[in-house]
Amino acid sequence: MNPEAKLAELGLTLPNPPAAAGAYVPTVRTGNLLFCAGTIAVFNGQQTHVGQVGKEQTVATAKQAAEICALNTLANIKAAVGSLDHVTRIVMVNGFVNAVDNFSDSPAVINGASELFLAVFGEAGKHARAAVAVNGLPRGTTVEVQVVVEVK
Numbered sequence: 001m002n003p004e005a006k007l008a009e010l011g012l013t014l015p016n017p018p019a020a021a022g023a024y025v026p027t028v029r030t031g032n033l034l035f036c037a038g039t040i041a042v043f044n045g046q047q048t049h050v051g052q053v054g055k056e057q058t059v060a061t062a063k064q065a066a067e068i069c070a071l072n073t074l075a076n077i078k079a080a081v082g083s084l085d086h087v088t089r090i091v092m093v094n095g096f097v098n099a100v101d102n103f104s105d106s107p108a109v110i111n112g113a114s115e116l117f118l119a120v121f122g123e124a125g126k127h128a129r130a131a132v133a134v135n136g137l138p139r140g141t142t143v144e145v146q147v148v149v150e151v152k
Contacts, residue, residue, distance in 0.1 A: 003084035003120045007074075010119060015044045017079040018072050021138065027080040033091070034080055034149045039072035040141035041065035049142035053133075054100035057142045059108050062097060066112030069095075069145035073113075074120070081151050090117045090127040092148040098141065099133040106131035113145045 007014065018039060020026050028035045041049040049065035051057050057065070078084055095110030097103065110131035117125040137144050 003074075003087065004078075006120045012071065012116075014075045014078065015042075015068075015071055017075040018042060018045075026076040029080065029151070032088075032150050032152065034077060034151050036073050036076055036147040036149065038094075038096070038138075038144040038146040039069045039076065040138055040144050041068045042072065042141075043068055047139060047141065050140045051142060052098050052100050052135075053105070053109060053142060054103050057098075059105050062099075062109040062142050063112035065141070065143040066095060066110050066145060067116050069143050070113035070116040070147075073145060073147045077147075077149060077151075084120070086151045087121060087124065087149050088152050089124045089150040090121060090147065091150055093117070093127050093129045094146040095129065095131045096137060096144040096146075097131065097133045098135070098137045098143065101135070103133040106133045109143060110145070112143075113147075 097106045
């Protein structure tokens, strides 16, 4: 099953590709690697999750935010290469979690993105990863996800 059909089967739709919010571009391709800029928890222009985990957000709601970030990344990938069928592997995921001091559950939050990539791409969705808690993210978002993919 192709990745876009898999998304539909999961009941998910891709948002409009988010525009860059600064002096950068959403993706840069070099060879067969596509470097995706960080995406935040915004769906079709509407911010979905704001605030810190452990304060305004829970691990469960932040995990949902990470999934939305992953959907934004997939939208940017599709815009860059024309189809998610061109993805041969999710290589690396860097996840940043806006959290209270001493928060240690970032991996559980970023699983929202990782699990989506695994569900959509199967074996090719397995990736290396970092999950880091920080004390602030752009626009007060709860999660930001940055991805490197291999494409054909």
